């Protein structure tokens with residue numbers, strides 16, 4: 001039996017429901033693997049109606065999904081009635097959003113689902129409801145903790161044009177710079193190399209590490225962190241036999257010819273990594289969390305409140321996330 005992918009509700013006032021519905025409608029044309037949505041059936045039915053879609057829905061258990069998927073979008077109820085209006089986020093939806101994530105993680109950990117795909121959440125809305133984690137990446141690591149110790153999660157943005165990883169993730173830029181350490185770069189890169197080998201079938205990943213400062217510090221005259229933090233991390237990784245180069249000036253490492261020389265770029269902060277990949281591949285890139293004991297992917301974009309409920313949301317990145325999650329779940333033979 002094919003185990004399905006568990007898809008979370010995400011922020012209900014955003015485009016998550018729209019793209020979930022659109023992905024199911026494209027299940028045949030885009031070879032979308034069987035998935036189920038963890039949410040409120042009446043809410044999904046109302047959004048489909050708003051979008052003008054005649055959508056068959058079926059309440060399901062994860063075990064029933066592969067038999068249902070061709071005929072109806074399977075909904076696994078979470079017990080949280082949801083009433084959000086598109087484009088109008090409300091922190092009262094937080095329990096439904098977080099409940100959906102928790103239940104999906106339980107399903108994956110219990111083996112009922114092959115992988116977890118998350119729809120976008122509005123982080124500031126959840127913060128107002130008391131959510132204490134910067135984003136999914138850190139929350140999922142907390143949920144995966146053993147003996148109170150969360151694994152180090154690594155955010156990989158994957159596309160056929162470019163794969164990038166930010167070493168510091170959801171931090172204010174000032175804090176990202178003071179937090180950055182050689183240890184973080186080394187630990188992150190080790191997790192990336194292991195993930196590319198076991199989940200992506202790249203036996204000897206080629207890694208490019210960016211500098212932090214303009215021109216990677218210009219020999220120390222534009223900042224010393226490239227010499228004192230980044231270069232020693234690269235030396236450590238090289239001594240372990242990892243194919244790694246850098247620190248590379250971040251402004252010149254993403255052009256087409258440069259991209260052909262590496263499999264993944266390790267960057268020092270969020271926007272240094274995400275701007276190039278979202279510019280090159282906004283519709284195709286997938287956010288993957290490495291370092292967890294289960295597979296998690298997500299579309300690269302956010303909640304897009306400006307177009308929720310209008311039918312203009314493009315489901316391509318979600319479809320890529322569903323397909324990649326299923327492919328990664330199939331790749332355990334590479335481990």
Ligand SMILES: NC(=O)C1=CN([C@@H]2O[C@H](COP(=O)(O)OP(=O)(O)OC[C@H]3O[C@@H](n4cnc5c(N)ncnc54)[C@H](O)[C@@H]3O)[C@@H](O)[C@H]2O)C=CC1
Nearest residue numbers: 119120121122123124298301302303304306307312313314
């Ligand atoms: N994995 C996650 O949960 C993520 C959540 N977010 C959250 O999303 C919220 C909004 O973030 P923004 O920076 O505005 O980014 P966004 O990605 O939601 O929107 C940026 C622009 O891209 C457009 N867009 C996004 N996805 C689209 C799609 N599938 N089809 C067509 N157009 C699309 C939007 O309409 C908007 O004009 C924030 O609260 C942020 O925290 C952002 C990124 C990832």
Ligand SMILES: NCC(=O)COP(=O)(O)O
Nearest residue numbers: 135136137138274287298
């Ligand atoms: N910009 C990427 C992003 O915010 C995704 O965060 P996460 O919710 O997947 O941790």
